[in-house]
Amino acid sequence: MKAQLVLEDGTIFIGDGFGSHMDTMGEVVFNTGMTGYQEILSDPSYCGQIVMLTYPLIGNYGINRDDFESINPAVKGFIVKEVTDFPSNWRSEITIDEYFKMKKIPGISGIDTRKLTRIIRQYGTLKGTICSIENDPREVVSKLRQAKLPIDQxxxxxxxxxxxxxxxxxxxxxxxxxxxxxxxxxxxxxxxxxxxxxxxxxxxxxxxxxxxxxxxxxxxxxxxxxxxxxxxxxxxxxxxxxxxxxxxxxxxxxxxxxxxxxxxxxxxxxxxxxxxxxxxxxxxxxxxxxxxxxxxxxxxxxxxxxxxxxxxxxxxxxxxxxxxxxxxxxxxxxxxxxxxxxxxxxxxxxxxxxxxxxxxxxxxxxxx
Missing domain, CATH: 3.40.50.880 (Class I glutamine amidotransferase (GATase) domain)
Incomplete structure (x- = not known):
């Protein structure tokens, strides 16, 4: 299913949705780690944020029971270049897509994560929304600019x-x-x-x-x-x-x-x-x-x-x-x-x- 990432400055990325198909809004940040996506998505410090991973392939070793940093992830959404449908690791139990569906976390893949990283590095962190491609981007941008991020994380x-x-x-x-x-x-x-x-x-x-x-x-x-x-x-x-x-x-x-x-x-x-x-x-x-x-x-x-x-x-x-x-x-x-x-x-x-x-x-x- 196609999805879009809309930033408050009006930038739009079109990609493929995975995980939950609900809309989400949060502060868009990036993480440069090459491994450890399970620990990242379950780190409570990401509460209220949409995390973009700069490493291009995510989900290749699946999700296991041992590597969580919290029981209930607080991340608002995930942005990746490519998400793996068929992980290969002896500890893997489910895919990242299946886990995100269970936890009602939206994700988007197939976008230019290098471009998004450059935007954040140049202008700083921005508010963003992952939503259906059917949503009018102009309305999404207007809501983003008016929205206030939570302060009770x-x-x-x-x-x-x-x-x-x-x-x-x-x-x-x-x-x-x-x-x-x-x-x-x-x-x-x-x-x-x-x-x-x-x-x-x-x-x-x-x-x-x-x-x-x-x-x-x-x-x-x-x-x-x-x-x-x-x-x-x-x-x-x-x-x-x-x-x-x-x-x-x-x-x-x-x-x-x-x-x-x-x-x-x-x-x-x-x-x-x-x-x-x-x-x-x-x-x-x-x-x-x-x-x-x-x-x-x-x-x-x-x-x-x-x-x-x-x-x-x-x-x-x-x-x-x-x-x-x-x-x-x-x-x-x-x-x-x-x-x-x-x-x-x-x-x-x-x-x-x-x-x-x-x-x-x-x-x-x-x-x-």
Missing amino acids: VRRVSTKNAYPSPGRGKRIVLVDFGMKHGILRELNKRGCDVIVVPYHTTADEILQLRPDGIMLSNGPGDPKNVPEGIHMIKEVLGKVPIFGICLGHQLFALACGANTAKMKFGHRGSNHPVKDLSTGKISITAQNHGFTVEEKSIENTRLTITHSALNDGTIEGLRHLDYPAFTVQYHPEASPGPEDTNGLFDQFLVMIEYGNKEVTTICQNVQI
């Missing part, structure tokens, strides 16, 4: 109730702003006694759980739309060691007096080089974010920059100068992507054990 994807993931090691309270399962998996691998709590959990409620450390998860949208998280971080800072990832990194920066800003088209992919400023080591990282911490805003805070993006110089890591707390903009759990920085989870546990004064020296012996 974190509320939509965060767990509604706290739940445990028991272990015999350090107790970690994992604040779910849109958590990928990979973060929980890495903590479980290290024997941590994890309690996952909703995004709006208060500092008092977290401290009543007697945590050894607090993990701030990734998540979707503008960090300034999550004032509950910012307030909570202010109140627990200095009382419990903190490790933040992606949105958690941005919320931590805001809580410490820094500022964040929307990027032109963001970082989304599995091949972003990041430099550790203390060692000079370069790591290839997985990323998915549309906002960044402004470097100038760090000057009047008690934060120091620990990591920097080689492609554009944006901040990729922060550490507090007085308290045991550090954050990174990228994803050390990967899923999908390289595991170059997986050792940051070990550094977090070292920080919990030894505190802020000795963590820099000790962590030099932890491989990342």
